[in-house]
Amino acid sequence: MNETPRDWGKASPHPEEQSFLEGPKRRLTEFLRACRIFGEFIRGFRALHFQPPCVTVFGSARTEETDPHYLLAREMGRRIAQVGFTVMTGGGPGIMEAANRGAKDVGGRSIGCNIELPHEQLPNPYLDRWVDFRYFFVRKVMLVKYSYAFVILPGGFGTMDEIFETLTLVQCRKIRDFPVVLMGTDYWQPLVAFLRDKMEAEGKISAGDIDLMTVTDDPDEAMHCITECAKHRFGLQLEPLKKPNILLGEKA
Numbered sequence: 001m002n003e004t005p006r007d008w009g010k011a012s013p014h015p016e017e018q019s020f021l022e023g024p025k026r027r028l029t030e031f032l033r034a035c036r037i038f039g040e041f042i043r044g045f046r047a048l049h050f051q052p053p054c055v056t057v058f059g060s061a062r063t064e065e066t067d068p069h070y071l072l073a074r075e076m077g078r079r080i081a082q083v084g085f086t087v088m089t090g091g092g093p094g095i096m097e098a099a100n101r102g103a104k105d106v107g108g109r110s111i112g113c114n115i116e117l118p119h120e121q122l123p124n125p126y127l128d129r130w131v132d133f134r135y136f137f138v139r140k141v142m143l144v145k146y147s148y149a150f151v152i153l154p155g156g157f158g159t160m161d162e163i164f165e166t167l168t169l170v171q172c173r174k175i176r177d178f179p180v181v182l183m184g185t186d187y188w189q190p191l192v193a194f195l196r197d198k199m200e201a202e203g204k205i206s207a208g209d210i211d212l213m214t215v216t217d218d219p220d221e222a223m224h225c226i227t228e229c230a231k232h233r234f235g236l237q238l239e240p241l242k243k244p245n246i247l248l249g250e251k252a
Contacts, residue, residue, distance in 0.1 A: 059095025081108020
């Protein structure tokens with residue numbers, strides 16, 4: 001369920017979190033932590049289970065409103081919502097705000113899945129619902145479980161983490177035919193070149209593994225990738241929004 005905005009993004013005051021990955025503790029401590037993790041999974045399931053089909057948009061929280069990638073994320077949020085998906089993000093500023101804002105432009109629905117961090121940030125004003133997570137791995141399970149595609153714009157370590165964890169799941173067939181769309185081709189070009197010219201060339205990944213992701217700046221191509229998979233792989237029957245479009249130049 002939604003937290004109040006003043007609670008959004010605050011780090012937990014419990015010092016035991018800092019020791020979570022520092023080796024084994026007392027058995028009772030480990031048992032109680034396991035219960036807490038299980039409870040967080042249940043809370044996530046309850047919050048997201050009855051939501052409409054989602055597409056998650058990732059990218060940097062540091063992206064300014066005037067950045068071309070912000071505008072592209074807003075356009076993608078608009079298009080994702082128009083075909084009937086809910087736009088899911090981390091709920092913060094930057095690219096996340098842009099995608100949620102695009103959904104709001106056309107009367108679509110937005111969800112934020114926040115991770116508690118040492119620095120505090122407020123939820124962006126374009127969310128219909130949000131839920132906080134303490135553990136990164138619980139949050140990542142929710143994003144994959146309740147999304148039918150990932151759209152990834154330029155970002156930092158967290159964005160890279162989402163890219164490669166998801167590609168690994170697809171590569172290992174833990175999830176199948178899951179669209180991973182990278183947008184902002186100039187930004188991603190050095191990474192794609194490394195994957196092709198180093199990893200694939202030296203046999204560290206198989207030929208064709210790069211094709212597990214789509215790299216494009218074209219919203220039409222991105223949406224075709226998302227909707228075709230949703231219809232044919234998952235059999236979704238989406239209901240496009242009936243509200244008229246709002247131009248991005250207008251105030252939402």
